[in-house]
Amino acid sequence: MTGIDDVARALGVSTATVSRALRGLPGVSVATRGKVLAKAEELGYVASSSAAHLASGRTMAMGVLLPLIDRWYFSSALEGVDRALRAAGYDMVVFSLGGTGLNRDRVFHRSMLRKRIDALLVMCMELTPEELAALQQLDYPNVTIGGYVDGLRNVSIDDGGAATDAMEYLISLGHTRIGHVRGGGEYGIEFAVPKQREEAYRAALERHGLEARPQWLITGKFRVLESKLAAARLFDQPEERPTAVFASSDEMAFGVLLAAQERGIRVPEELSVIGIDDHEFAEPMGLTTLRQSPESQGSYAAELLLGELRGAPRLDTPPYQPHELIIRRSTAPPPSS
């Protein structure tokens, strides 16, 4: 493996000069820099990140901690983080909890503490007090994405606001019987978000003097299948159905759509459905939703940390990320009956 002194020797210069030239530091003549760059390219030399880390204190890598990868929000956000990091020459080290609570301590105690990263992004997960403390002791810059964690700053949309917008839209269409599919936390995942959205649902009902029937509030664990089953149970009740359902995520909205379809309940004529996300399936399925961009959120958060590593002042309360109502075919005024 070619090292820095292979380059230095081939050129008859010192390793210090090679190092400076390659990193674009001042104090190297144009001619020398040119020769160094050419020779490094020729020999295929790239500095070892470990050696560079040891000598400089910077790892040029950022960690991302998330509950699981295989979920729309997380994988999209990862994509955004990676994009920002790549542009800055940083590498991305991913720690997934794999959807279970197992190995949490391992991740926290071993991997994260291995001094392999310069900063850490935490994606919407609930942390135990010990984990939070561990994180804060880690002393490198950190930020959470997509879910408020007590004691840490957060990059996300205004969850309450987005949910309110969804409700106001349904109400403006004339709906008065509105149900809600709540996201459910598994493994301490996404705890704050579903709560905020549910509260906005309740508040909207109350503000407009609408009824909040407990039977109309169901739980879908942020997944299609669970949501479909829950919606099916709701529809199969003898009781009066809601004319609209606000789902806390698009995937859960799809579940409602599918349950309705199986029962021959026509959307939007008999039932309106609105979600949050603008998932990839939302357009082909015609779902009205509140769009958010996890990818932008990811890259925003990554850039925030990159900036601070470069010495920018710390931003204590990042601004809310944008959300936007996208009207499609799943919503309409309630049946006139």
Add this chain to the structure above:
Amino acid sequence: MTGIDDVARALGVSTATVSRALRGLPGVSVATRGKVLAKAEELGYVASSSAAHLASGRTMAMGVLLPLIDRWYFSSALEGVDRALRAAGYDMVVFSLGGTGLNRDRVFHRSMLRKRIDALLVMCMELTPEELAALQQLDYPNVTIGGYVDGLRNVSIDDGGAATDAMEYLISLGHTRIGHVRGGGEYGIEFAVPKQREEAYRAALERHGLEARPQWLITGKFRVLESKLAAARLFDQPEERPTAVFASSDEMAFGVLLAAQERGIRVPEELSVIGIDDHEFAEPMGLTTLRQSPESQGSYAAELLLGELRGAPRLDTPPYQPHELIIRRSTAPPPSS
């Protein structure tokens, strides 16, 4: 930041002893090991991966190179890889191309060559000859997942076999007019897989003496929306419709399902649809499919590399990973007319 000699000093032993004790190497008395472990825990000491790398030659990290993260197959496979690595105490460094061809050289030239990883997993992407050469010069163990790359060994299902199973199932139901939604390669992604599946489609038709109408072969880029649009065009042709469609992935099968639904074409009475994957939406949408598990494939591939890093003999041709027909509500015999 507490280092190894903080621990050593606190205990009055040498750093070598601390190092040995912490890594579970032989030649440390039970008593000493106990003291060391306790003290390290107390001080929150963990070895710096960079220093360990420099001294030992092992980074304890593995790289994953993929075309983009935000796709069912990739994010699931990543999850599997991460699970295997975590269990082995390895970290996962993710290089995504972000769905574009941009920055490819940057990834190949800079990041991957930074000596940050011990082995590399490449997820189904087409490589240029130069990239392939770069990869092979990198000299660390590597393997591809989910898509054959010339010159590299591959972990995946038997794509031809799975496609054949899908076709044979449709044909056994009595279908004779069968269409195919082909996956399309964008950015040099997934080139071999769609081709193998399409060839199996053609071969099955031929074997059974069935007609292969060019109009019945459409392209969906492995995405719902594109596939839905393509299927819509197919359905809107004046010509005779196929009674069954074999889609090269579940997401594309969903597109067909949605296009059919919009036109009032009943599934499975008038149209059967089969996919490949067993995507999370397949069950709620009632899609018959050939199940594969990218997660298992990911962990299998990761373990393969971990084993070889530990000195196991190199496995030149990994066995095919399993696939399985899952029959749901989207397939039935063709209309008797």
Add this chain to the structure above:
DNA sequence: CTGTTAGCGCCTTCAA
């Protein structure tokens, strides 16, 4: 079973 001693490959003063 334990300690001592060299580095691993680079960056960063400090001097020239």
Add this chain to the structure above:
DNA sequence: TTGAAGGCGCTAACAG
């Protein structure tokens, strides 16, 4: 503008 030298924190080989 350049070079020399020390050291980042750890592991591995060798003594004891």
